[in-house]
Amino acid sequence: TGQIYMPFVNWGLFVMIVLAVVLFRSSSNLAAAYGIAVTLDMTITTVLTFFVIRYGWGYPLALCVAATGFFFAVDILFFSSNLLKLLQGGWFPLLIGGAIFTLMMTWKRGRELLGDKLREDSINLQDFLASVQANPPMRVDGTAVFLCAEAGVVPNALLHNLKHNKVLHRQNLFVTVQYHETPWIGLDQRLQVRSLGGDFWQVAVNYGFKNELDLPGALRLMHGRGCELDSMRTSYFLSRDVVVPTFGEGMAPWRQRLFAQMHHNASGVAAFLHLPSNAVVELGSKVEI
Incomplete structure (x- = not known):
C-alpha cells in the first residue's frame, strides 16, 4: 500500500x-x-x-x-x-x-x-465568449471538449479551430484535469461543473494519485446536469505545443534545447487520459521560451 x-x-x-x-x-x-x-x-x-x-x-x-x-x-x-x-x-x-x-x-x-x-499570451475566457456570442460563428451539431491546463483562459485549440474551420460545436466543454495529493477521490467529487451560458461549460475533473484516469468515463457523469454527451458525436480538441528555444534569460541555451527535446518526447495526453483515438483532434502551435 x-x-x-x-x-x-x-x-x-x-x-x-x-x-x-x-x-x-x-x-x-x-x-x-x-x-x-x-x-x-x-x-x-x-x-x-x-x-x-x-x-x-x-x-x-x-x-x-x-x-x-x-x-x-x-x-x-x-x-x-x-x-x-x-x-x-x-x-x-x-x-x-x-x-x-x-x-x-x-x-x-x-x-x-x-x-x-x-x-502571458492567454485570453480571458469570459471576455472571449462574450465576443463570440455577440458575433456568433456557424454552429455545427455535436460536442467539442477542449482540454485546458488552466481554468478561465481560452485554449489554443479553440482559437485554431475557429481560425481554420470557422465553426463552433453546438456544445463546448472547457475541461481542466486536476490531480490531488490524496490517493482516492470518489465519483461524487469527480466533477465540478459551471455553466458559462450559450451551451458553454467549465468542467474540472478531479483525480487522486491512485485513481484510474478515464476522461470519457468521467464526462459521462455530466448526464442530468443540463449537458448530455453522445460519445459518437463528441470530439476532443488538444493543444500540441512545440517548444522553440530562444536566447532568453530563463535558462541556459543548452537547457532550453534539452527541455524542448524532453517536451517533444513526452507521452501524449490522449493516451494518458484514455481518449478514443478516432475522436481526437490535435492542433499545434509554436511557443518560444
Missing part, C-alpha cells in the same frame, strides 16, 4: 543495473560506488526527516535539530570517508544522480517558463 507501480521506470532501473554490473564486472569493483550511494542516501534521508518533522509536523526547531543532528553528523562522516574512493568507482552514482537531477530541474523550470509564456 502507498506505492505506485510505474512499469517504464522499473524496467529502466533494471536495464541500468544490468549495465552497471556488466561494466564493473565484479562486486569488489562495485564496492566504492555502492558505499557512496548508500551513505549519500542515508544523508539525504536524514535531511528530509528534518524538513518533515519541522515543516510538515510543526515540531520546535530545537527538537528537530536534536532529533536529526546526531544522525546527520554520523552520515556525513560515513559519506566523507567513502569519498576517498571517488576515483575508484564512487563517481558512478554521483554521475547518475547528477544527470537525473539535471533532467528533473530542467523539466520543472521549463514547465514554469512554458506556463508563464502561455499565461
Whole structure:
C-alpha cells in the first residue's frame, strides 16, 4: 500500500543495473560506488526527516535539530570517508544522480517558463465568449471538449479551430484535469461543473494519485446536469505545443534545447487520459521560451 507501480521506470532501473554490473564486472569493483550511494542516501534521508518533522509536523526547531543532528553528523562522516574512493568507482552514482537531477530541474523550470509564456499570451475566457456570442460563428451539431491546463483562459485549440474551420460545436466543454495529493477521490467529487451560458461549460475533473484516469468515463457523469454527451458525436480538441528555444534569460541555451527535446518526447495526453483515438483532434502551435 502507498506505492505506485510505474512499469517504464522499473524496467529502466533494471536495464541500468544490468549495465552497471556488466561494466564493473565484479562486486569488489562495485564496492566504492555502492558505499557512496548508500551513505549519500542515508544523508539525504536524514535531511528530509528534518524538513518533515519541522515543516510538515510543526515540531520546535530545537527538537528537530536534536532529533536529526546526531544522525546527520554520523552520515556525513560515513559519506566523507567513502569519498576517498571517488576515483575508484564512487563517481558512478554521483554521475547518475547528477544527470537525473539535471533532467528533473530542467523539466520543472521549463514547465514554469512554458506556463508563464502561455499565461502571458492567454485570453480571458469570459471576455472571449462574450465576443463570440455577440458575433456568433456557424454552429455545427455535436460536442467539442477542449482540454485546458488552466481554468478561465481560452485554449489554443479553440482559437485554431475557429481560425481554420470557422465553426463552433453546438456544445463546448472547457475541461481542466486536476490531480490531488490524496490517493482516492470518489465519483461524487469527480466533477465540478459551471455553466458559462450559450451551451458553454467549465468542467474540472478531479483525480487522486491512485485513481484510474478515464476522461470519457468521467464526462459521462455530466448526464442530468443540463449537458448530455453522445460519445459518437463528441470530439476532443488538444493543444500540441512545440517548444522553440530562444536566447532568453530563463535558462541556459543548452537547457532550453534539452527541455524542448524532453517536451517533444513526452507521452501524449490522449493516451494518458484514455481518449478514443478516432475522436481526437490535435492542433499545434509554436511557443518560444
